[in-house]
Amino acid sequence: MIGRLNHIAIAVPDLAKAAELYRTVMGAKVSAPKAQPAHGVTVVFVELPNTKIELLHPLGEKSPIANFLARNADGGIHHVCYEVEDIYAARDKLKAGGARVLGDGEPKIGAHDKPVLFLHPKDFTGTLIELEQV
């Protein structure tokens, strides 16, 4: 069912500093910051040959990563995103397998303008997992 690793999302306390670190010290191709107010984050994309890293920083009052950064002041890996072909079929299979979908269980339009949902970390070895339909 799960396909490619779409991205790894890393929450960072200082977006400009993290982007510069990946650009200069790691020698990676790094995008300009992109504000995504509907998702409560500003994002910098780090391009790798086979996938990407998304550096996330809170934006606005109700950012979904604010609590995570409060608990992890240095930053840290926030979630991983796997691609699926059919997000409704994936959701139904996951729920039948006992996995909990976060929120109301309905896919939402995610940061890449594609349907996404998030799975409960307690059901996936402590890992917050996003599924994105591609």
Place this chain on the structure above:
Amino acid sequence: MIGRLNHIAIAVPDLAKAAELYRTVMGAKVSAPKAQPAHGVTVVFVELPNTKIELLHPLGEKSPIANFLARNADGGIHHVCYEVEDIYAARDKLKAGGARVLGDGEPKIGAHDKPVLFLHPKDFTGTLIELEQV
């Protein structure tokens, strides 16, 4: 400098259960467990089309992931591994950029029989990073 994402390593408290979760609920191709006594872990490889996940469980008395699992009882993402072409050149560039290499700073032969080193999470937005020469 950094190339492909070689793998994401997830430490898990129950390897058989985690492998079964990825195989049945996530529908991924999952290897048999492989004991790596020199590295203090038993590993299950989850193959994705563009990269892999390594599910790690402690093996032996001095496993490098034992403390992590003591702090994260459900498991969690332990590290990410980026590929580099020349690990000595990468190390020197990182050190010149102010990043700390863990241990004595010399590459070791890693779990894939290739030279690896680990970078201090405090220097990389809270993320433990492994570099592997490919």
